Amino acid sequence: MFRELSADVVTAAAHQMRSGRPSFQIRALRGAASDVGADESAFAHRDAQFSVVAFGSDAQRLDLMWEPRGRRSTGLYTSFEASDRPARIAEAIPPSTLARLRRITERIDPRHLFRDNFPVGPGGDE
Structure with a gap:
């Protein structure tokens, strides 16, 4: 998720397209997604203007290409995330939202089905 498409994000996208692996999407956000407050649902990144999705069979190559841009992203959307690294949850869900989701989970799904x-x-067992 990005608030703006900076030159380096556009350059990385162009590089990926030229590489012969054009599995890449830029989705415009806003509209109805921004009508809901960031703290009103599990999806908190409602100030993002764009969702950038890059996929391919070489995860390490994609990580190397996109990691520098990801540091400037506003988060990620879990439905488009393939990594199962527990640290990714902190990128997907801000601390206050994660705490609220954990409280709800303990009340609704205490056995974590x-x-x-x-x-x-x-906390800690993601």
Whole structure:
């Protein structure tokens, strides 16, 4: 998720397209997505203007290409994330939203049956 498409994000996108692996999308956000407050749902990155999705069979190559841009992103959307690294949850869900989701999970799903695709169980066991 990006608030703006900086020159280096556009350059990385162009590089990926020229590489012969054109699995790349830029989706405009806003509209109805920005009608809901950041703290009103699990998706908190409602100030982003763009969702940038790059995919391919070489995850290490993609990580190398996109990691510098990711440091300037406003977060990520878990449905488009393939990595299962627990650290990614901090990029996907801001601390206050994660705390709220964990409280809800403890009340609604105390046995953590819904634990696939970025589980938000008790801290530390993602």
